[in-house]
Amino acid sequence: TQEVFQSFQIGGNAGDIFDLTDSLSRMVKNYLIITVLKKELDPESQKYIGNTNSAEATRYYIQGKEAFFRRDYIPAAEMFRQSVQIDSNFAHAAGYLALSYMNRGINEEARKWTLIAFEKKEEVSRRTQYMIEWLYANFFQGPSEALIPLRQLMKMDDQTPFVHYLMGLSYTVMHQYERAIPYFERSLEIYERWDIKPAWVYIYTGLGDAYHQTGQYRMERKLYRNAEKDFPGDPIILRMQAVLALSQGKTNAADEYIGRYISILEGNAYSEAAITSGLGSIYRDAGLFDKAEEFYRRALSLEPDRAVRLNNLAWFLIHYDRDIDEGLELIKKALEIRPGDYLYLDTKGWGLYKQGKYREALEFLEKSWESKPMYDYDIYLHLEEARKAVSDQS
Incomplete structure (x- = not known):
């Protein structure tokens, strides 16, 4: 016997038989095409x-x-x-x-x-x-x-890899990297068992970041070797390989990854300022703050009136306590260009908090929280710190 895939039913008057037949024909045709598309x-x-x-x-x-x-x-x-x-x-x-x-x-x-x-x-x-x-x-x-x-x-269904990835991502957002790792690993295990390439590169980089944050550098390095096979020449993988190499003091390997990273971004028509800022983030994540600052300043010199360049350097100077006063001057300019930007309001509020101006800081951080487009755990932490500081002063 042949398998019955789908039954169709359509109501109407006998006088509309030709219209009904056309409607039923379209339903069957759509169903068959969708069935073929699904099989691919x-x-x-x-x-x-x-x-x-x-x-x-x-x-x-x-x-x-x-x-x-x-x-x-x-x-x-x-x-x-x-x-x-x-x-x-x-x-x-x-x-x-x-x-x-x-x-x-x-x-x-x-x-x-x-x-x-x-x-x-x-x-x-x-x-x-x-x-x-x-x-x-x-x-x-x-x-x-x-x-x-x-x-x-x-x-x-616990055999859907992307759901495991999203579980890991949710824990990562809350900086709970140890809890995220098993979900990211399970996601990749299912793809491997199915013998298909993961849906996208972030399934690798999510796990790579969690390994990095927990100091599991050997596991991270092995992961990127596999990632290169599925996503050869992907700048996100190259970026993370560079961060890992720099974190381990392997400057020659890092230079090779960075060179490939720059070449690919240039080929994709990224601006010099964007590439330079990206290099700043690589050195920042590797804990090489002097080098990171050098690149952030160079990026700003290339685009001195871009709010994003002002904020990148301001956030870096404030977050890592390198020059909070200068950071606040820079973020003031960024907010003049893009007033109300929730990320820039957070940078400003966090700088004021570090200066001990807790009530003023709370005002900016509350504005940032109210205007955020989606949940941001870092802003939440900043806001809670400011609220506690104001409460302790009362």
């Missing part, structure tokens, strides 16, 4: 294909995910937008559209599409509902709340 996907993507009956919306959604995981967020957003335009109830596409905007820093659009997806969560599968709740928690609640729907997804 990896096991994980098949589970999260979404809640649409439109073959065209499905096609755009798949193309959007391919671009998203390549970190091509502009074409990804366009594909997801097309998908939602075809099927306005396609909540999964709306959720990925929100993430595409978030990764480009277009936070108001990201929040808007998160709310659109959230409004439709009762109309979708339980699996998709939990993913939408995770997205909502990231924007409007916090990492502890984001863990709740993820745990529900784990109960449904």
